[in-house]
Amino acid sequence: MGTHSRPLIGRKKTGKNAHPTRHCMTDELSQIDVKWLRRFRAALRRWHARGGRDLPWRNCRDPYMVWISEVMLQQTTVAAVKPYFERFLNRFPNVAALSAADEADVLRLWEGLGYYSRARNLRKAAQVIVANGGEFPQSIESLLQLPGIGRYTAGAILSFAFDRPAPIVEANTLRLYCRLLGFRDDPRSTAGQRLLWSFAEKLVPAKSPGEFNQAMMDLGATICTPTEPHCDECPVVSSCLAFAAQAQAEIPAPKPRPEITETREAYVAVESSGRYLIYRRPEGQRWAGMWDFPRFELPLASEQQFLERRIAADFGPRVTITERLTQLKHSVTRFRITLDCWLAESNGDDGLTTPHPTAWVVPSEFARYPFSTTGRQFAETLLRELREPNLFRAVGQNT
């Protein structure tokens, strides 16, 4: 394999159904040779020396900072993460501080980033590390034992912080590897994952593996972009099978789109003597651990009576729904949710029957609690309504 100057992986078969990507690519991976690797890595390093991204967590050898940044970056953009990262590090500067934190404080700083189990797992993992002496684990096996740490995060910590030659596959490198290999099948399938991780293992060098992995991620993020990749600026274009086949737009295979389900739900701000009823969402529900206003899926008819019954059955107080404050629209996975936000007054019996942690709080205390994104929107709408009555009431009645 080492004597080729054109794409070396997945060479063209002959015959009617021949395609450079459809034969056994694992066999082809075994043929990648030292010369090819040396050329590929050198081209990438030269490019990265000129064009790497400048990120707050870049060139950092602190495993704690690498860990926090990588977990935050899952499912999120760099721009969204930057302010969260700085706030989080200011408040919890090390593993010991995070392990001693209240879960609600951690979630409050995570509020808006979504996928809140990530924040809860960070705190749980910090507690495990502290219980084991406080030293950050330095082996793939011990990192994978920690709550919330998968193969990618472990590889990032090992290579970025400890300069160990650990492979990585995340969104940017997944796309880049698929294109380099000309891999047209589903990269998220078991066979696809096996192939991509094997490729990543072959690519990562023993010397400066962290820098190499960061260069691959930067190349994926800035040059090998999801749409219209900048192949004319790509340092590894001569090793790219997707480019050779002019198939960049078809690779990687898109994720199958989930069927969207429309649902209607409702919030109720239950008021009693100037305080509002909120509760901590239990394990197993969306946004577990976050606080929220009573929220229900709606039947098709008699919304107000239904909500009055559910408040009494699920929380205890007897209430009268008074009016709709506003309506929010948002999506969770395949659900597109229309969320009516109601006001209700307690009828005098405020006894709580719910098994979940619950509180009656004055609006000025909303800021102390971690809310789901829509919970925060509702809380802020309520605060504005209390400051400027009727402003939002009109909006709510018209939607």
Ligand code: SF4
């Ligand atoms: S040549 Fe184009 S498609 Fe191939 S790796 Fe480079 S940017 Fe991506």
